[in-house]
Amino acid sequence: MTVYSLAYLAEHLSARLIGDPACNISSIATLEHAVAGQISFLSNIKYRKFLSQTSAGAVLIKADDAAFVAPGVNALVVVDPYVAFARVAQLLDNTPHSATGIHPTAVIDDTAVLGTDVAIGANAVISAGVVLGDGVQIGAGCFVGEGASIGKGSLLWANVTLYHKVQLGQRCIVHSGAVLGSDGFGFANDRGNWLKIPQTGTVVVGDDTEIGANTTIDRGAIEDTRIGNNVIIDNLCQIAHNVQIGDHCALAGATIVAGSTKIGRYCIFGGGAVVNGHIEICDGVQITGMSMVMKPITEKGVYSSGIPAVSNVEWRKNTAKLRQIDQLYQRVKQLEQQLAKVQHAQQDEHHIED
Incomplete structure (x- = not known):
C-alpha cells in the first residue's frame, strides 16, 4: 500500500x-x-x-x-x-497493469521492434513492422496491425484493435473494445450498386490522449484522421474518416463526428452530441449534450439544440403545438401582407390630403 x-x-x-x-x-x-x-x-x-x-x-x-x-x-x-x-x-493510484512481462501465448512477429520494459498480455497479436516504445503495455487479446506504432508509456487494455499503420502517441490510454483505424464509410453509388472506396489513410493520435471503451476512430480515406494531444474521448464515441480534432478537446459518451470535420482546440462536446460532416468548428466551443451541429461554428461559446426532458403531459402539449408551427407561420405571413396593404393605403391617403 x-x-x-x-x-x-x-x-x-x-x-x-x-x-x-x-x-x-x-x-x-x-x-x-x-x-x-x-x-x-x-x-x-x-x-x-x-x-x-x-x-x-x-x-x-x-x-x-x-x-x-x-x-x-x-x-x-x-x-x-x-x-x-x-x-x-x-x-x-493502485490500478493494476494491463499486462506484465511477455505472455507465452502472445504472437509477436519477428520484425516487430519492442522497446525496454514492454509488456504483452495473453493471446495478443503484434504484427509485422510494429514499433512499441519503452514501457508500453498491451493487454490480453489485443491486435496491433502491420506497421502500427505505439509511443513510450502508452497502455492498451484488453481486446483493443489497432489496424495497420495506426500511430498512437506517448502516454496514451486506450480502453477495452476500442477500434482505431477501421475503414471509413467510403462508398460510391454506381446506378444503385455501392462500390467500396479503399481507405488508404490511417489514424494518428497525439500524446497524452485517452480513448474510451468501444469507441471507434476510422482511418482516413486518402489523408489521415488526426486526434491531437491531451484529447479525452469517452466510451461509445464514433469518429469518422478524415476528422481532425485539436489539442485538449473533450468528447463525452456517444458523441458522433461525421467525416472530414475539423474541430479546433479546447472544444467540449456533451454526451450524445452529433456533428455534421465537412464543417469546421473553431477553438473554445462547447456543445451541450444531445445537440446536433449542422453548420460551421466560427465564434467560441456555448451552443445547444437538444430538448430538455419534461413531463410526458407537457411534452405532448408542446408536440401538438409544434405541429401547428407551419400553419401559424402562414397565418402570420398573411397578416403581415394585410398589414402592409393597410399601411400602404394609409400612406396614399395622407399623400392625397397633403
Missing part, C-alpha cells in the same frame, strides 16, 4: 499545510465518508457543510473554506481543489 505524508503532498501540490505534516495518507474518499488516513476535497460550495462533519485525515480546500474545516482535521490549501485531488489520486 502506497502512503504519503501530508508534508510530501503539500510540497508536491505547492499547497499550504494546516495541521500535522507527519499525518500519513493512503487513499482518497468523499467528504461524507472519509476516515482517518484518507484525503478528500471540496470543490463545490454546496458540499461545504460536510467540512465541519468529516472524519477525513485531511482535506483539499481553497483558502476561503479553511474556517469551515472540522477541528482536528488537517487541510491542504490549494488554488484548485479538484485539480489537486486529481494529482493526489494519481499518486495513490
Whole structure:
C-alpha cells in the first residue's frame, strides 16, 4: 500500500499545510465518508457543510473554506481543489497493469521492434513492422496491425484493435473494445450498386490522449484522421474518416463526428452530441449534450439544440403545438401582407390630403 505524508503532498501540490505534516495518507474518499488516513476535497460550495462533519485525515480546500474545516482535521490549501485531488489520486493510484512481462501465448512477429520494459498480455497479436516504445503495455487479446506504432508509456487494455499503420502517441490510454483505424464509410453509388472506396489513410493520435471503451476512430480515406494531444474521448464515441480534432478537446459518451470535420482546440462536446460532416468548428466551443451541429461554428461559446426532458403531459402539449408551427407561420405571413396593404393605403391617403 502506497502512503504519503501530508508534508510530501503539500510540497508536491505547492499547497499550504494546516495541521500535522507527519499525518500519513493512503487513499482518497468523499467528504461524507472519509476516515482517518484518507484525503478528500471540496470543490463545490454546496458540499461545504460536510467540512465541519468529516472524519477525513485531511482535506483539499481553497483558502476561503479553511474556517469551515472540522477541528482536528488537517487541510491542504490549494488554488484548485479538484485539480489537486486529481494529482493526489494519481499518486495513490493502485490500478493494476494491463499486462506484465511477455505472455507465452502472445504472437509477436519477428520484425516487430519492442522497446525496454514492454509488456504483452495473453493471446495478443503484434504484427509485422510494429514499433512499441519503452514501457508500453498491451493487454490480453489485443491486435496491433502491420506497421502500427505505439509511443513510450502508452497502455492498451484488453481486446483493443489497432489496424495497420495506426500511430498512437506517448502516454496514451486506450480502453477495452476500442477500434482505431477501421475503414471509413467510403462508398460510391454506381446506378444503385455501392462500390467500396479503399481507405488508404490511417489514424494518428497525439500524446497524452485517452480513448474510451468501444469507441471507434476510422482511418482516413486518402489523408489521415488526426486526434491531437491531451484529447479525452469517452466510451461509445464514433469518429469518422478524415476528422481532425485539436489539442485538449473533450468528447463525452456517444458523441458522433461525421467525416472530414475539423474541430479546433479546447472544444467540449456533451454526451450524445452529433456533428455534421465537412464543417469546421473553431477553438473554445462547447456543445451541450444531445445537440446536433449542422453548420460551421466560427465564434467560441456555448451552443445547444437538444430538448430538455419534461413531463410526458407537457411534452405532448408542446408536440401538438409544434405541429401547428407551419400553419401559424402562414397565418402570420398573411397578416403581415394585410398589414402592409393597410399601411400602404394609409400612406396614399395622407399623400392625397397633403
